[in-house]
Structure formats: structure tokens, C-alpha cells
Amino acid sequence: MLDNTDRRLLRHLQADPTQSVADLARASGVAASKAYKRLERMEELGVLKGQRAVIDWHALGYAVEVSLRVSLDKTEPQAFDRFIAAAREVPEVTEIQTFLGRVDVRLTVLARDMPHYQHLYRSRILTLPHITEIEALMHVATIKDVEALPL
CATH class of the missing domain: 3.30.70.920 (Lrp/AsnC effector binding domain/regulation of amino acid metabolism (RAM) domain)
Structure with missing residues (x-):
């Protein structure tokens, strides 16, 4: 279901969910368009459930x-x-x-x-x-x- 590129994207997203797709792609070693498509696919698959503010x-x-x-x-x-x-x-x-x-x-x-x-x-x-x-x-x-x- 997930390959090493997906896992790299998820690791970097977990570390800093506020970074842009371009920064996430750069940190993961892929093109921004590829990162965007993979994030979109993982959202469709239900791996990514969205982003939310964590309020204290x-x-x-x-x-x-x-x-x-x-x-x-x-x-x-x-x-x-x-x-x-x-x-x-x-x-x-x-x-x-x-x-x-x-x-x-x-x-x-x-x-x-x-x-x-x-x-x-x-x-x-x-x-x-x-x-x-x-x-x-x-x-x-x-x-x-x-x-x-x-x-």
C-alpha cells in the first residue's frame, strides 16, 4: 500500500505538519508535484485524515x-x-x-x-x-x- 517515498513524506509531515508541500517534497527528495499527488492519494485512501489545530x-x-x-x-x-x-x-x-x-x-x-x-x-x-x-x-x-x- 505505501512505499518508501510515501513513508518519507509521512515522516516529514509528522515532524512538521505546517510545512508547505514544496518544503515537504524537498525534505523527502521528490518533486513537489509528485509529493502533492502522493499526499492526495494517501488522503483518498484514508491514510491522512486531514489537518487540525491542536488547542491547549x-x-x-x-x-x-x-x-x-x-x-x-x-x-x-x-x-x-x-x-x-x-x-x-x-x-x-x-x-x-x-x-x-x-x-x-x-x-x-x-x-x-x-x-x-x-x-x-x-x-x-x-x-x-x-x-x-x-x-x-x-x-x-x-x-x-x-x-x-x-x-
């Missing part, structure tokens, strides 16, 4: 981050889909992950402070449908946060 929410006053482990009612056939649909509507839920096992879903919730979190928890989280169990894990520190892997 703590710098913007969101001091509380909580992971919620949620177990859902497994006797209700539509419980999972209804829960996910409702959770997506809560703006402060910034991440939703699903699991196999006792815990079905993990939500990441951001809040400005503890009173804001308590309000969100009571008014938006506890009202989500089909919850049978919920466990809150208060985020203390991020030790490692990278999406880059060796290519």
Missing part, C-alpha cells in the same frame, strides 16, 4: 479534565446507539471511545472548574440514556501525548 484547552481556562468510564444497559438493544448519539450532543465531551468488556464507553469531559464540571455531570452526563454504571477518573497530568509512530 488548559491555556483557555478549562482546568478540569475527567475521564468517565460508562457501562450501559445490555438488555436494551438500542442502548449503545442512543447513548452515543446523546453523548455526541454534549459539547464538553471531547472524546468518545468504545470498549469490549465491563466498561462499554469512555468519555473525556472538559470543564472550566469543579462547579462547572458538577453542573455538566448533573445536567448533561447523568441524563444520558441507558447508563447502568459510571466511574469518574480525574485527570492529573499528561505524561505522553503523541500520535506519531515510526514509519
Whole structure:
């Protein structure tokens, strides 16, 4: 699927996603037109999922981050889909992950402070449908946060 040229492009893109296609091509040892076509192809294949700004929410006053482990009612056939649909509507839920096992879903919730979190928890989280169990894990520190892997 990917050859060495694609991997070189991806390595340089991972290292600095802000560089232009011309700079990326130069660093990868290919012509800019070739780099552009390969990046476009990798996007079409779903290898590249786009570019986005990474915002430091703590710098913007969101001091509380909580992971919620949620177990859902497994006797209700539509419980999972209804829960996910409702959770997506809560703006402060910034991440939703699903699991196999006792815990079905993990939500990441951001809040400005503890009173804001308590309000969100009571008014938006506890009202989500089909919850049978919920466990809150208060985020203390991020030790490692990278999406880059060796290519």
C-alpha cells in the first residue's frame, strides 16, 4: 500500500505538519508535484485524515479534565446507539471511545472548574440514556501525548 517515498513524506509531515508541500517534497527528495499527488492519494485512501489545530484547552481556562468510564444497559438493544448519539450532543465531551468488556464507553469531559464540571455531570452526563454504571477518573497530568509512530 505505501512505499518508501510515501513513508518519507509521512515522516516529514509528522515532524512538521505546517510545512508547505514544496518544503515537504524537498525534505523527502521528490518533486513537489509528485509529493502533492502522493499526499492526495494517501488522503483518498484514508491514510491522512486531514489537518487540525491542536488547542491547549488548559491555556483557555478549562482546568478540569475527567475521564468517565460508562457501562450501559445490555438488555436494551438500542442502548449503545442512543447513548452515543446523546453523548455526541454534549459539547464538553471531547472524546468518545468504545470498549469490549465491563466498561462499554469512555468519555473525556472538559470543564472550566469543579462547579462547572458538577453542573455538566448533573445536567448533561447523568441524563444520558441507558447508563447502568459510571466511574469518574480525574485527570492529573499528561505524561505522553503523541500520535506519531515510526514509519
